[in-house]
Amino acid sequence: xxxxxxxxxxxxxxxxxxxxxxxxxxxxxxxxxxxxxxxxxxxxxxxxxxxxxxxxxxxxxxxxxxxxxxxxxxxxxxxxxxxxxxxxxxxxxxxxxxxxxxxxxxxxxxxxxxxxxxxxxxxxxxxxxxxxxxxxxxxxxxxxxxxxxxxxxxxxxxxxxxxxxxxxxxxxxxxxxxxxxxxxxxxxxxxxxxxxxxxxxxxxxxxxxxxxxxxxxxxxxxxxxxxxxxxxxxxxxxxxxxxxxxxxxxxxxxxxxxxxxxxxxxxxxxxxxxxxxxxxxxxxxxxxxxxxxxxxxxxxxxxxxxxxxxxxxxxxxxxxxxxxxxxxxxxxxxxxx
Amino acid sequence: xxxxxxxxxxxxxxxxxxxxxxxxxxxxxxxxxxxxxxxxxxxxxxxxxxxxxxxxxxxxxxxxxxxxxxxxxxxxxxxxxxxxxxxxxxxxxxxxxxxxxxxxxxxxxxxxxxxxxxxxxxxxxxxxxxxxxxxxxxxxxxxxxxxxxxxxxxxxxxxxxxxxxxxxxxxxxxxxxxxxxxxxxxxxxxxxxxxxxxxxxxxxxxxxxxxxxxxxxxxxxxxxxxxxxxxxxxxxxxxxxxxxxxxxxxxxxxxxxxxxxxxxxxxxxxxxxxxxxxxxxxxxxxxxxxxxxxxxxxxxxxxxxxxxxxxxxxxxxxxxxxxxxxxxxxxxxxxxx
DNA sequence: CTGTTAGCGCATTCAG
DNA sequence: CTGAATGCGCTAACAG
Numbered sequence: 001x002x003x004x005x006x007x008x009x010x011x012x013x014x015x016x017x018x019x020x021x022x023x024x025x026x027x028x029x030x031x032x033x034x035x036x037x038x039x040x041x042x043x044x045x046x047x048x049x050x051x052x053x054x055x056x057x058x059x060x061x062x063x064x065x066x067x068x069x070x071x072x073x074x075x076x077x078x079x080x081x082x083x084x085x086x087x088x089x090x091x092x093x094x095x096x097x098x099x100x101x102x103x104x105x106x107x108x109x110x111x112x113x114x115x116x117x118x119x120x121x122x123x124x125x126x127x128x129x130x131x132x133x134x135x136x137x138x139x140x141x142x143x144x145x146x147x148x149x150x151x152x153x154x155x156x157x158x159x160x161x162x163x164x165x166x167x168x169x170x171x172x173x174x175x176x177x178x179x180x181x182x183x184x185x186x187x188x189x190x191x192x193x194x195x196x197x198x199x200x201x202x203x204x205x206x207x208x209x210x211x212x213x214x215x216x217x218x219x220x221x222x223x224x225x226x227x228x229x230x231x232x233x234x235x236x237x238x239x240x241x242x243x244x245x246x247x248x249x250x251x252x253x254x255x256x257x258x259x260x261x262x263x264x265x266x267x268x269x270x271x272x273x274x275x276x277x278x279x280x281x282x283x284x285x286x287x288x289x290x291x292x293x294x295x296x297x298x299x300x301x302x303x304x305x306x307x308x309x310x311x312x313x314x315x316x317x318x319x320x321x322x323x324x325x326x327x328x329x330x331x332x333x334x335x336x337x
Numbered sequence: 338x339x340x341x342x343x344x345x346x347x348x349x350x351x352x353x354x355x356x357x358x359x360x361x362x363x364x365x366x367x368x369x370x371x372x373x374x375x376x377x378x379x380x381x382x383x384x385x386x387x388x389x390x391x392x393x394x395x396x397x398x399x400x401x402x403x404x405x406x407x408x409x410x411x412x413x414x415x416x417x418x419x420x421x422x423x424x425x426x427x428x429x430x431x432x433x434x435x436x437x438x439x440x441x442x443x444x445x446x447x448x449x450x451x452x453x454x455x456x457x458x459x460x461x462x463x464x465x466x467x468x469x470x471x472x473x474x475x476x477x478x479x480x481x482x483x484x485x486x487x488x489x490x491x492x493x494x495x496x497x498x499x500x501x502x503x504x505x506x507x508x509x510x511x512x513x514x515x516x517x518x519x520x521x522x523x524x525x526x527x528x529x530x531x532x533x534x535x536x537x538x539x540x541x542x543x544x545x546x547x548x549x550x551x552x553x554x555x556x557x558x559x560x561x562x563x564x565x566x567x568x569x570x571x572x573x574x575x576x577x578x579x580x581x582x583x584x585x586x587x588x589x590x591x592x593x594x595x596x597x598x599x600x601x602x603x604x605x606x607x608x609x610x611x612x613x614x615x616x617x618x619x620x621x622x623x624x625x626x627x628x629x630x631x632x633x634x635x636x637x638x639x640x641x642x643x644x645x646x647x648x649x650x651x652x653x654x655x656x657x658x659x660x661x662x663x664x665x666x667x668x669x670x671x672x673x674x
Numbered sequence: 675c676t677g678t679t680a681g682c683g684c685a686t687t688c689a690g
Numbered sequence: 691c692t693g694a695a696t697g698c699g700c701t702a703a704c705a706g
Binding site: 062098116 | 384386387388391399401408409411419422433449454477565594
């Protein structure tokens with residue numbers, strides 16, 4: 001219905017050949033200013049719009065990127081998506097949004113869909129969990145950029161582009177900050193055990209503790225769901241079992257907000273009785289009370305960089321195709337001073 | 338590169354015709370179980386994936402929906418997007434995400450892109466501002482569903498499907514709530530003057546005031562930017578100019594959070610000295626201190642309903658194609674009790 | 675149940 | 691500078 005009028009209609013109306021029309025539509029050389037002008041006019045008049053579908057069939061390029069996120073309603077991923085959309089638009093690409101709804105199986109299915117849709121490349125944002133089948137599905141795509149997610153093996157990672165946050169340094173920074181403020185009993189509500197980021201942050205935490213010659217107690221590291229509810233529950237348990245702890249690191253800001261709530265319940269005032277540190281710096285972090293001291297991860301920037309990396313690769317810009325490791329930044333607010 | 342192997346390769350390898358392969362790929366009738374099985378096997382073996390592009394060229398359907406939002410990083414729109422993605426996936430559609438970056442001009446350009454990509458339909462979520470050129474661009478699409486946005490004229494609205502929130506009732510509900518709690522001097526930080534929702538909410542506010550025989554003072558209605566900063570600034574000015582006001586309605590939760598901050602600065606404690614009410618019930622609303630009393634708008638549900646409406650229409654299900662008006666719901670928390 | 679013919683709308687050859 | 695042929699990969703409409 002929509003694309004009723006074709007390039008042929010335009011050609012006929014303008015009294016030229018298909019190719020001439022095609023050339024002016026695509027701004028190609030080899031057309032006199034005169035005919036170019038004429039054809040443009042006819043195009044406007046007829047309201048012609050080229051069919052991206054037909055074009056893609058012959059060029060074998062769709063100008064579309066696939067973006068897979070675990071949950072677009074999560075500010076973490078919507079921030080990434082915002083960055084992705086910005087660069088994609090600027091470079092003339094569209095983005096097919098795939099929400100896996102936190103379901104690893106769904107990711108596989110989505111990868112299939114993207115294959116049928118013939119996207120030029122895919123951006124895969126941090127699935128929480130490692131599905132073993134993921135690799136073969138990924139391999140079917142021309143090019144994939146991983147956002148804040150890595151496989152366990154470097155060999156596998158070598159097949160993909162990636163932009164990640166250095167969570168090990170992140171974990172180290174926040175731990176060092178607490179140590180610097182005189183804390184030496186520091187706990188960690190470490191999030192999902194399956195999370196790559198969690199592991200890295202714990203590494204950083206341990207490194208900082210070791211560096212300061214502080215004893216590392218495994219029971220001070222408590223996994224939890226990466227949500228407010230998860231953080232609240234974990235903090236409740238943790239604070240009861242380890243009242244001696246004066247500094248509490250959290251997997252992310254949501255967990256930290258949960259910890260804030262638990263502290264209130266238990267009667268430990270933050271930051272006086274207990275310092276709490278988040279991670280990510282989602283918009284909410286600055287707005288809770290007390291405002292969260294946290295580690296800023298540049299979501300939107302990651303989205304932008306990943307998209308640029310992907311597009312550079314599609315354009316065969318070999319030089320520009322370097323993977324990117326971002327260093328997070330400490331943001332001191334009120335929950336730990 | 339990706340779709341190197343075609344239906345022809347499968348046909349040859351299986352020793353059947355193209356059509357037979359096509360039939361099994363599309364699960365169509367008219368193939369014996371035996372050959373169906375054989376062909377399926379060859380497909381797996383060769384790793385064949387059908388080309389959506391080629392298919393779309395002939396079927397004139399892309400199985401793709403366009404979604405335009407002003408800002409995907411805004412929880413309001415990422416909530417909608419989540420609902421959209423859910424239904425789209427469930428019904429076998431993909432969604433092309435377009436982030437207009439709060440730029441009405443960009444919207445037009447995006448609409449063009451969607452036209453070239455030949456999306457089956459488009460979902461347009463609440464642009465803040467009315468661009469006069471919007472209508473002709475929308476008209477080029479087969480079917481459009483407006484999400485929480487309406488044109489000023491009913492004739493124009495008649496051309497589109499829509500799912501909206503009844504913001505007039507919303508404004509009325511929150512005003513009645515404050516009145517019921519004994520407030521009779523109620524201000525309204527009403528957001529952008531260009532916003533359709535703002536106008537409606539103000540209508541509701543006035544209706545409730547009138548109904549309670551309270552005097553409506555125009556100076557108690559103050560427009561502002563729909564952001565935390567905008568709310569903070571507006572509240573600062575408002576509270577200084579109208580200290581007599583004891584209840585403050587806000588355009589949305591972000592504005593309310595700003596008002597909360599301003600109150601703290603000015604030394605008015607919430608809810609004792611001043612009741613503050615938000616709008617939308619974004620995730621953040623429950624997490625600030627004091628937690629926001631607000632009016633819940635069912636974002637995700639709106640996304641779901643709009644998408645279903647669009648798909649129903651594409652499937653020519655005339656009966657099911659009714660526009661939807663949702664009624665918001667009061668959520669009482671701590672900022673106004 | 676299976677195969678053949680034709681063409682979707684366009685861009686890439688190659689000739690003028 | 692312009693145009694005529696050819697085919698991208700697939701399905702609809704017919705034949706057998």
